[in-house]
Amino acid sequence: MSAPNIETIVSLSKRRGFVYPASEIYGGLGSSWDYGPLGVELANNIKKSWWRWIVYERDDIEGLDSSIIQNRLVWKYSGHEQTFHDPLVDCRDCKTRLREDKLDRDANGKPVCSNCGSTNLTESRPFNLMFRTTVGAASSDEDESALAYLRPETAQGIFINFANVLNTSRRKLPFGIAQIGKAFRNEVTPGNFIFRTREFEQMEMEYFCRAEDAPRLHQEWIDGFQGWLESLGLSAANLSLYEQTKEELAHYAERTVDIMYRYFPEREDESKQWDELMGIANRTDYDLRVHSKKPEDAEGKRINPDSTEDLSYFDTATNERFYPYVIEPAIGVNRTLLAVMMDAYTEKTNEKGETRVILKLTPEMAPIKVAVLPLAKNKPEIVEMAKKIKKDLQRSMRTVYDDTGGIGKLYARQDEIGTPFCVTVDHESLEDNAVTVRDRDTWEQERVGTDSLREYLQKRLS
Ligand code: ATP
Numbered sequence: 001m002s003a004p005n006i007e008t009i010v011s012l013s014k015r016r017g018f019v020y021p022a023s024e025i026y027g028g029l030g031s032s033w034d035y036g037p038l039g040v041e042l043a044n045n046i047k048k049s050w051w052r053w054i055v056y057e058r059d060d061i062e063g064l065d066s067s068i069i070q071n072r073l074v075w076k077y078s079g080h081e082q083t084f085h086d087p088l089v090d091c092r093d094c095k096t097r098l099r100e101d102k103l104d105r106d107a108n109g110k111p112v113c114s115n116c117g118s119t120n121l122t123e124s125r126p127f128n129l130m131f132r133t134t135v136g137a138a139s140s141d142e143d144e145s146a147l148a149y150l151r152p153e154t155a156q157g158i159f160i161n162f163a164n165v166l167n168t169s170r171r172k173l174p175f176g177i178a179q180i181g182k183a184f185r186n187e188v189t190p191g192n193f194i195f196r197t198r199e200f201e202q203m204e205m206e207y208f209c210r211a212e213d214a215p216r217l218h219q220e221w222i223d224g225f226q227g228w229l230e231s232l233g234l235s236a237a238n239l240s241l242y243e244q245t246k247e248e249l250a251h252y253a254e255r256t257v258d259i260m261y262r263y264f265p266e267r268e269d270e271s272k273q274w275d276e277l278m279g280i281a282n283r284t285d286y287d288l289r290v291h292s293k294k295p296e297d298a299e300g301k302r303i304n305p306d307s308t309e310d311l312s313y314f315d316t317a318t319n320e321r322f323y324p325y326v327i328e329p330a331i332g333v334n335r336t337l338l339a340v341m342m343d344a345y346t347e348k349t350n351e352k353g354e355t356r357v358i359l360k361l362t363p364e365m366a367p368i369k370v371a372v373l374p375l376a377k378n379k380p381e382i383v384e385m386a387k388k389i390k391k392d393l394q395r396s397m398r399t400v401y402d403d404t405g406g407i408g409k410l411y412a413r414q415d416e417i418g419t420p421f422c423v424t425v426d427h428e429s430l431e432d433n434a435v436t437v438r439d440r441d442t443w444e445q446e447r448v449g450t451d452s453l454r455e456y457l458q459k460r461l462s
Contacts, residue, residue: 240274368398
């Protein structure tokens with residue numbers, strides 16, 4: 001089972017402290033969201049898993065953390081100033097502002113307003129998605145020389161550091177550079193909770209290679225990411241691949257495959273249930289060339305007269321110098337978090353016939369691994385023993401102590417936030433030095449001695 005729709009996750013998130021509407025006490029801010037105590041843990045677990053898999057478990061990828069605000073020229077030469085647009089239309093009837101490329105068409109191929117169904121729309125005009133800002137104390141908003149942008153993707157920070165990383169890490173092709181960080185896009189139609197927001201977080205990796213190896217490595221990353229996503233708990237039935245058509249491909253890309261997730265299971269038309277979770281692109285040698293000082297156009301003019309660096313690679317084995325191709329898997333932390341929560345969502349009926357929510361997160365994803373609960377909070381010895389167990393377990397796994405309700409309520413709360421195990425300390429524990437361990441998914445209970453508790457939990461969590 002997974003969540004029937006995104007709304008279910010919105011209300012669970014608010015109720016339990018995963019995600020809140022941002023600026024709520026001032027009426028909110030469009031589609032901005034804040035991550036609460038459990039949301040920040042879940043997001044961190046996703047990022048840690050990605051970093052471990054991409055950077056630590058391989059021997060050919062380095063990490064990087066580049067600036068959000070860069071020299072404006074980065075975005076000039078990357079092409080973002082010229083081409084990072086969405087086609088914007090307004091509905092003349094209901095005044096809604098829409099993204100033309102996302103609209104349904106009528107029988108004559110005319111775009112239809114998704115709000116009121118009208119085809120009375122304005123001509124489409126390009127709208128640049130980059131957030132503008134000015135840098136420096138003396139600058140005015142009109143001062144072009146102070147103009148800067150918040151990065152709309154983390155990838156360019158990697159390309160402009162290609163030579164730095166290459167020279168300091170002494171890498172040979174193929175190798176990659178990975179980065180996690182915030183990106184900003186002034187989206188025309190944000191929405192669907194955290195699926196599309198104006199501020200979001202990306203996990204991007206640029207894998208540099210020889211042109212002839214690029215198609216094979218591209219396919220390896222497509223396969224690899226499907227495996228990684230499944231390791232986060234996403235079921236294969238809710239994942240699919242989408243091969244971008246020639247018309248859809250970005251101008252620099254040779255091939256792009258999107259991994260889609262079933263974000264809209266409630267939609268009758270199966271083909272409309274899917275949307276992009278991530279994209280994996282073969283970006284050719286485009287990026288390193290456009291940021292390099294040497295390449296020339298057909299008339300012999302330098303395509304980049306501002307760059308001071310040549311981002312080419314010298315292959316000592318073949319004595320060749322060239323611009324490497326790059327394979328880019330790019331995925332949003334927020335979209336991943338939404339998919340992980342949707343897929344983990346389960347309902348179960350207890351013996352009283354009440355429906356309970358269980359978030360069946362993998363142990364790696366679970367914000368809290370173990371909750372220690374005293375059966376009687378008015379009994380100091382029980383409380384003391386429970387707190388001691390919490391402290392001891394916390395050294396090796398995220399553990400919380402909770403005595404704010406009856407045991408049934410406490411179990412239900414932990415099930416709903418995906419805590420794999422609850423440890424209950426009762427009157428007998430004081431006698432036999434053992435506690436009850438309750439399994440989130442089966443609700444089965446087992447008596448475990450406190451001496452072996454940590455080892456027991458570690459084993460079951462791994
Ligand atoms: P879309 O077509 O949905 O606008 P995109 O193809 O422009 O996405 P990319 O530029 O490939 O997206 O960005 C890589 C990843 O970053 C996306 O697959 C998604 O996971 C995430 N992402 C992009 N834009 C947003 C956004 N506005 N809000 C949340 N995540 C986003």
